[in-house]
Amino acid sequence: MALLTPTESSNTRTFSDFNGGLANLLIPVTHVIFDLDGTLIDTESCYKDAANAVTMRLMNKEFTWKNKSDLMKTNLRKNSALIVEKFGLPLSPQKFYNEVMSEFAKLIKNVPFMPGAEKIVKYFHRQRIPLALCTASANESFQVKISHFGDFFSPGKYFDVIVIAGNNSEIKRNKPAPDPYLFTMSKFANPPLKSENVLVFEDSVDGVNSAIAAGAQCVMVPDTRVDNENATSKATLVLKSLEQFDPKLFSLPSFSLGVNKSANIITVLLSMFISIALFKV
Known part of the structure; x- marks a missing residue:
């Protein structure tokens, strides 16, 4: 898939690629997965x-x-x-x-949230889009990172699935291998019809490679302090900040609209189709 990057004019921010019509290239999204470090919270500066x-x-x-x-x-x-x-x-x-x-x-x-992180997580939760967190961290490190965010990262609060890949015995290879994201997809109560219907948010080279290898679409928000140029060519969409994300590009309601009551119904129906197809096989 061609690299898609935001371009800015003096008054508006638009999205384009050399085929024209970005919305025609992007596949509708039924499930969303977030990376943690550098994507939702600014831990990268803490490590450095x-x-x-x-x-x-x-x-x-x-x-x-x-x-x-x-x-x-x-x-x-x-x-x-x-x-x-x-x-x-x-x-x-x-x-x-x-x-x-x-x-x-x-x-x-x-450590603070990354710009736009709280808003976008709450948006997907409000729209009833199945939401997951997939971190390459080990459990001990993960618990330290989320300790002062209250119940934001508590299972079931916003995230239906939380996968801590660093010491999960069921995940043989960590990012950049596809295993963490494939495993996360399988843990949704109603798994996606296809991996390409999953939208992953990442900030790192390894994370983008992992998501793309798993067959997902990937929005990359690279840390400008770190050299991530080698990964941007693989990302579905590259943003400077989560604040730039436009849900309509992926056939999702805009931030200003109310609850997407059809989201759960669509997810359930897609899962039913999968079950019927597998049964016939």
């Missing part, structure tokens, strides 16, 4: 600042956004050994990971 606190204390070396992009990427635990090696740190990868997470726990208490 936490690592910087450790490298400055030990070696008086700054941990930059380029280091975050090139070395840490989206998985601190997995890439701790690489960071220790590149910075010549006098401690083991596990010790480095523990110290960074200790600093992270202090910083996360003040």
Whole structure:
């Protein structure tokens, strides 16, 4: 699918691609899945600042956004050994990971939602669109991240499904493999008719690759502080912020309209068609 990016004029923001008519390219959405880090909450700056606190204390070396992009990427635990090696740190990868997470726990208490995150989650919930959260984090890290957001991330509050892929024994491969998103799709009470009817919101290279490999459509909101250029060509739509998202592009009601009473009915009917088709086979 062609890369679709927002373009801005002096008065309006429009969407276009070289085929013209963006709405004709995008497939109607019945289910939505959100990534967590960098998509709904601004944890990426916390990871960078936490690592910087450790490298400055030990070696008086700054941990930059380029280091975050090139070395840490989206998985601190997995890439701790690489960071220790590149910075010549006098401690083991596990010790480095523990110290960074200790600093992270202090910083996360003040982490904000990403711009537009609360509004868009509540919009999908109000429209009765089945909603899921799929994070590559491990459970311990996930609990730390959501601890000061009250019940926003409590199961059933807004999200019908919450998948914590980092230490889920049923998920063999984490992002960028498709496994986390395929697993999440299967956990909906009424699974999507096709994976392309699922809309994923992501911010990272690994996340976009995972969603696209799972067959979903993917809206990417890249962090401008991190080099994500290699992933934008695979995303269905690229936005500067969740605040730019226009539901009508995916055949969804606008933000200003009321509850989409047909959403649940459509989802149930699609699931019934799947069951009938499988039965006939």
